[in-house]
Amino acid sequence: MTLVAGVDSSTQSCKVVVRDAETGRLVREGRAPHPAGTEIHPDHWWNALQEAVAAAGGIGDVAALSVAAQQHGMVCLDEHGEVVRDALLWNDTRSARAADDLVTELGGPAAWAEATGSVPVASFTVTKLRWLAEHEPENAARTAAVCLPHDWLTWRLAGSPGIGALTTDRGDASGTGYWSPATGSYRPDLLKLAMGHTPLVPRVLDPAAQAGEAHAGAPGVGPVAGGALLRLAPGTGDNMAAALGAGLLPGDVVVSIGTSGTVFACADAPSADASGAVAGFADATGRFLPLVCTLNAARVLDAAARILEVTPAGLSDLALQAPPGAGGLTLVPYLEGERTPNKPDASGSLHGLRLSNSTPAHLARAAVEGMLCGLADGLDALGLDPARVLLIGGGARSEAVRRIAPSVFGRPVLVPEPGEYVADGAARQAAWLLAGTPEPPRWRSGDPETFEAEPVPGVRARYAEIAATI
Ligand SMILES: Nc1ncnc2c1ncn2[C@@H]1O[C@H](COP(=O)(O)OP(=O)(O)O)[C@@H](O)[C@H]1O
Numbered sequence: 001m002t003l004v005a006g007v008d009s010s011t012q013s014c015k016v017v018v019r020d021a022e023t024g025r026l027v028r029e030g031r032a033p034h035p036a037g038t039e040i041h042p043d044h045w046w047n048a049l050q051e052a053v054a055a056a057g058g059i060g061d062v063a064a065l066s067v068a069a070q071q072h073g074m075v076c077l078d079e080h081g082e083v084v085r086d087a088l089l090w091n092d093t094r095s096a097r098a099a100d101d102l103v104t105e106l107g108g109p110a111a112w113a114e115a116t117g118s119v120p121v122a123s124f125t126v127t128k129l130r131w132l133a134e135h136e137p138e139n140a141a142r143t144a145a146v147c148l149p150h151d152w153l154t155w156r157l158a159g160s161p162g163i164g165a166l167t168t169d170r171g172d173a174s175g176t177g178y179w180s181p182a183t184g185s186y187r188p189d190l191l192k193l194a195m196g197h198t199p200l201v202p203r204v205l206d207p208a209a210q211a212g213e214a215h216a217g218a219p220g221v222g223p224v225a226g227g228a229l230l231r232l233a234p235g236t237g238d239n240m241a242a243a244l245g246a247g248l249l250p251g252d253v254v255v256s257i258g259t260s261g262t263v264f265a266c267a268d269a270p271s272a273d274a275s276g277a278v279a280g281f282a283d284a285t286g287r288f289l290p291l292v293c294t295l296n297a298a299r300v301l302d303a304a305a306r307i308l309e310v311t312p313a314g315l316s317d318l319a320l321q322a323p324p325g326a327g328g329l330t331l332v333p334y335l336e337g338e339r340t341p342n343k344p345d346a347s348g349s350l351h352g353l354r355l356s357n358s359t360p361a362h363l364a365r366a367a368v369e370g371m372l373c374g375l376a377d378g379l380d381a382l383g384l385d386p387a388r389v390l391l392i393g394g395g396a397r398s399e400a401v402r403r404i405a406p407s408v409f410g411r412p413v414l415v416p417e418p419g420e421y422v423a424d425g426a427a428r429q430a431a432w433l434l435a436g437t438p439e440p441p442r443w444r445s446g447d448p449e450t451f452e453a454e455p456v457p458g459v460r461a462r463y464a465e466i467a468a469t470i
């Protein structure tokens with residue numbers, strides 16, 4: 001049996017799955033936490049990767065590995081490949097003003113949508129580079145190469161072979177703000193606009209190309225059976241990997257409830273939404289991945305559980321005890337500011353509190369409904385009439401989320417078996433590298449469970465009315 005490994009180095013943790021390359025059967029898995037915060041030294045990802053690999057029983061018997069990771073994070077390296085400063089993550093909003101400035105300087109949102117498929121907000125790497133140039137000019141000047149979390153981890157697994165060897169893929173490149181999904185090429189002019197100079201950027205690999213090799217005994221790899229080398233697939237952004245892992249079909253929309261909330265579909269042509277709501281990303285197969293991202297998803301549930309002093313399961317039970325609509329109690333959960341809509345300085349807001357709805361159950365329900373309303377707006381912004389809506393991510397493990405989502409989305413929701421779909425997609429990409437076929441190998445998956453519910457009149461309208469005032 002040939003084994004492949006997939007890595008998901010996401011915001012809150014690193015997960016590793018080892019699967020049979022031919023059938024996709026899960027053989028073993030492991031995970032390790034990342035530190036909290038929106039800027040962290042990339043060494044923390046490397047340490048967590050090694051811990052997760054060890055927890056998964058090692059990867060010495062694995063033939064190929066692929067790293068998927070949180071998108072957009074700014075990793076600056078000097079000419080020797082040393083990290084210049086802590087990485088700024090996708091959910092760090094300090095570059096919001098830099099984003100506004102860049103949008104104006106290029107001639108407005110439509111010019112960016114045409115140039116890169118997306119209108120940059122604080123999440124995009126290009127805005128973080130402008131912030132760096134303005135606030136830490138000495139660090140900007142030392143930056144000889146800029147890359148993303150998955151690029152850096154893949155490069156480290158290959159033994160950090162000099163900054164000229166850095167690679168990336170179309171999916172992750174499309175979240176930088178200086179690469180065009182429509183032309184498949186970098187926009188060095190935009191990099192220069194942001195930073196004043198053009199550091200080296202990773203080579204963009206074809207979807208099933210080899211990024212490099214990891215050597216037996218290398219840190220994080222361990223001894224490789226028979227002295228063989230571990231082949232490294234290109235890797236990709238976590239959402240692109242989730243699309244591969246969930247086996248996204250044309251007509252499907254995925255709603256992923258992780259640290260971020262994302263809503264995305266697979267497309268044959270690039271998109272360019274000048275409103276900025278839909279990011280026109282590329283995917284990991286050579287196609288495209290229009291995507292809406294919110295900053296506030298599973299952690300809204302974590303926050304509500306903390307306030308109510310219950311476990312995630314306890315929050316779910318409470319939410320299901322309250323009536324649909326939470327008796328008029330509405331939470332607009334902009335707990336970390338918000339990205340879609342672009343309100344980086346916003347905070348959350350609880351409206352409609354009355355004696356009759358002042359119960360833990362109503363608050364739990366308002367948290368679930370508020371978080372889902374933001375994602376329902378994402379579904380609308382995609383402008384599709386999906387054949388299937390698939391719900392994945394840590395938040396989809398909540399029974400209340402599964403049962404309330406169809407009422408807020410106004411359509412049935414399909415929930416695949418709980419799993420690590422990002423790591424699975426990375427593993428599938430690694431299997432694709434081994435197969436050398438035009439399309440990724442087909443892996444069998446179980447049937448998703450369908451959830452249906454009557455729409456609750458007024459919930460989304462009330463949410464929209466309050467959100468508009470924030
Ligand atoms: N049963 C559950 N109910 C509600 N939330 C859950 C449950 N299990 C996990 N989560 C939440 O899912 C989140 C992690 O999801 P995940 O998709 O792994 O995120 P990321 O990939 O961004 O690190 C955490 O905030 C966690 O609290």
Ligand SMILES: O=C(CO)[C@@H](O)[C@H](O)COP(=O)(O)O
Nearest residue numbers: 010011070071090258259260
């Ligand atoms: O910024 C985006 C998408 O554009 C986020 O989706 C990040 O990619 C982080 O993902 P998670 O850690 O929430 O999975």
